[in-house]
Amino acid sequence: METKLQALKEEAIAKIKATLDTKELNDIRVKYLGKKGPITDLLKGMGKLPAEERPKMGQLVNVIRQEVTTFLEEKKEELEAKALEERLASETIDVTLPGREVKVGNHHPITRVAEEIEDIFLSMGYEIAEGPEVEKDFYNFEALNLPPDHPARDMQDSFYISEETLLRTHTSPVQARVMEQKKGEPIKIICPGKVYRRDSDDATHSHQFSQIEGLVVGENIRMSDLKGTLDLFAKKMFGADREIRLRPSFFPFTEPSVEMDISCFKCGGDGCNVCKQTGWIEILGGGMVHPNVLEMAGYDSKTMTGFAFGMGQERIAMLRYGIEDIRNFFTNDLRFLSQFNHTEL
């Protein structure tokens, strides 16, 4: 019987070693170790043995069972590992193939510039004020120290809707409206929005464009405050090493009036095509709010003073991105729009 057992064991182990897949291996397990297998049969036949031999034989059967089981498990692990390897090999993909596209749009470059400017002033405690694009002549001109026969009205030929109403030529009427509402209280606002002028559309003119203006009114607001505010803005918007310079200018609603240049952000002031070899780029206009404007809105210009400034969003965007034709902003060619698709931080 012992010999039989040893023979069975050898036979099983040989079969296990020759096996190539897990199914066959399972068949072997069932065949040799199953309830109807030869080893079980031998165990059943143990009743016929003398009582003193039974424990020894029982032990031997168990050892052999154990040995065969170990071989089976080892083989199983080996086959599974091999199978996994094959599966992984068969599942291999070309990871350089393009991914499933997630379509993402983006801001129009004007909005991008506007939000950036807005955020700088929001961080400085300004609020954003908005107003109508179809405006009364009063707010667009008269409240801003531009009476009907004022020569400065020449500077901005306008689209009139009626004798009394027109498409606003600048965002300044929002300032006039806010001052009227605030009734003498301090003000700190910026006003972005669309404006309209009677210009034929070409590379540098557009009958519709966008401005963004700022207004601060309070006790003892000084021209140095204007300069400091603009300096801070220029550094945040165009880079910490930007310098600004102010030049005298004229706007009917400010006195004194200034235009601000920044040192060229492309060449740093050495002269290049962006700054037309001057080292400076004109960015915005501003000044101290004209006392007539304050008085008309009900402020006492003796105690309350203020500054205002304004710039064209398209101009900033054109400088910023090197866009040469203002019409690009309104044509909305997707090959143009889709270029402004990633953060610049």
Next chain:
Amino acid sequence: MLVSTNWLNDYVTIEDQDLHELAETITRSGIEVDAIIERSHGMNHVVVGEVVECEQHPDADRLNICQVDVGEEELQQIICGAPNVAKGQKVIAALPGAVLPGNFKIKKAKLRGEASHGMICSLQELAVEGKVVPKEYAEGIYVLPEDAKVGDVALDYIGLDDVVYEFDLTPNRSDALSMLGVAYEVGAILNRPVRLPEATYETAEERAADWIDVTVDAKEQNPLYAAKVVRNVKIGPSPMWMQNYLMAAGIRPHNNVVDITNFVLLEYGQPLHAFDYDKLGSKEIVVRLANEGETMVTLDEEERTLTAEDLVITNGKEPVALAGVMGGGNSEVSDETTTVVIEAAYFDPATVRRTSRAIGLRSDSSARFEKGVDPNRVLLAAERAAQLMSLYAEGDVLEGTVLHDELDKTPKQIVVSPDFINARLGMKISLSDMLDILERLQIPTKAESGQLIIEAPTRRQDLKIPEDIVEEIARMYGYDHIPVTLPVTAVTPGKLTPYQAKRRLVRRYLEGAGLYQTITYSLTSEKKSQQFAIEPCQLTKLMMPMSEEHSTLRQSLIPSLLDVATYNVARRTSDIAIYETGSVYLGNEEDGLPAEVERLSGVLTGQWVSNEWQGEKKEVDFFVVKGIIEGLFRTLGLENRVTYEAKVIDQMHPGRTAAIALDGTYVGHVGQIHPTVEKEQDLKETYVFELDLHAILHESTDQEMYVPVSKYPTISRDIALVVDRETTAATLETIIHEAGGRLLRDVRLFDLYEGENVADGQKSLAFSLTYFDPTRTLTDEEVVQAHDRVLQALTERAKATLRA
């Protein structure tokens, strides 16, 4: 304003200055020098020549062979095609080696077999603008005065050695519309004296008053009118220096009398007019308002129809000049003129401006009058013109000036304290520095008991209030010296309004969903202005549009976005997903302005999903766009308050358009545009939406509160129903929700089927229903009960049957 620096040097010494640096200083002090024009354009080898011989070219009718003395040992042969070349002329000769403007190189050449060693030049060839070249030389070469010295540099004779500043003047600095005004400015900058011209001359014995009367009827519009009479003038060319100054300033020389009036206009900023006395037709000048419909022919030979607001100079009967704008053709100075009336006046700026605008004619004269000329220079200018006419037109200036004068010429007093100036600037400029600046500007100032008492010169009409003095001090002291400070104010929270914040959220959501933001024009054609409008209203139209295409304010953004789509598709970008937020302009509110309401619109066409190598493609359809809108409302916390209902809208596909309602109120629509519109726009299947962003973003939402995540399970049951084709999914969902009761938490459509095994006119919809109680585990019985109620309600109310 073009400022000849040669001319400016007559009044303030600048010849020792670097003109580029000076220009920069002038700009930084307040008057922008827009361009510096070197009239020489770097030319050399351009000399005075004398035409010694001039014969016709044997082989060319229009060419002449000239032997020209250019100051060298031998005569130079130059072929010249100009019709006016002639023997004995002093001409401008460009010799071989010269480079004329436009990089035109002069070389020795042969013209039809004859050698030519240079070129005899017209002024245009030397980059003088055609419109300023004297008429007699406009079509040919320029002829220099007889005393020009052969071999000299020719540029000096014709003022091309000049450097001209082009000023970009702001409207307030009309004082710099005169050479003297510029001289005051530059004198202040350089701290140098200004040399004023002295208008001294001998007068004839006859009195001007015996020759002419002046009556002013329109005293308000014309407070000052002065007339001088000059007899025995000899009309001829004005001196070269004067012609050169005028050409440098952009004015064409005519004859001595006309040139003198233009010269004085530029010198003093005071426009003058010269009448031919003998053509006046009377011995009087009457200034009055025109009669309505009265006509006159101006110097430019245009007939002008006038209104009762136009001021005219008349001979007592008919207009001889449009006051301050342009003279009349009937009294124009010509070669035959012998007696001249010089007019110097102060015309009301608004009147001149109105007339100039009404007839669309802006002249050097009107540009100055409409800004207000210096009251104290009117008579000075008249004297100066008289002096020059006596000098350069050999005229006899009659004694006296015939005058109507009610003009206030007193300087305006401005009182301002140094403290005020420093407080406004945030600076500490000393009193002596301030006084020094004002003295340099020649603004008479007294310092008395802590105040500056200033007499603003009448030439500086822009100085009216203390703030104007603040600016004068600041700009001369230098804006660079203003310190950098920040406003000292109460701390304010810089924050977007909820509306503004949500608008940004909407943009980001849409861009995350794959749409590009566009910005289009608010002005559109009348035809397009109301297309696709949520609620068409009264139109808002421009009074004077520049084109029909941009004549009317839009009431929907969709037409502009469709045009953007068409533009892109035509350029082979066929997958389009774009949106815009912007105002539409509706009707007419009580305040006379249209209601401006912000809209959000989008246009989508082409492929939505395109994963070509995997063979996956999906065209944009209604549900893609609706899904984007549903996501938008979810983002805004409004999704449960929004409903969709089929609606027929003009220009939209009648079967594929939904009205969108928020709490039952119509806030927009979504759908496919009508195939006929698609065809018009050259677009394939195209979907659009427009939402009343104003209404939607002003809707507030509840604050979000946390709900504990339940530990109890949900139970799902599916039902497949067969209903009539017309029964909407929304109807079924409503029934399910109403019947399902408290335990029914969610209903989701997961299948829609029509065709085989479903009868004609019917469709099958399958829903997954989720039951849930957050406080306990549901029993089967409870779910079965609820589910049965749902089935029963569907059968009763929607005639639904369970699909077998």
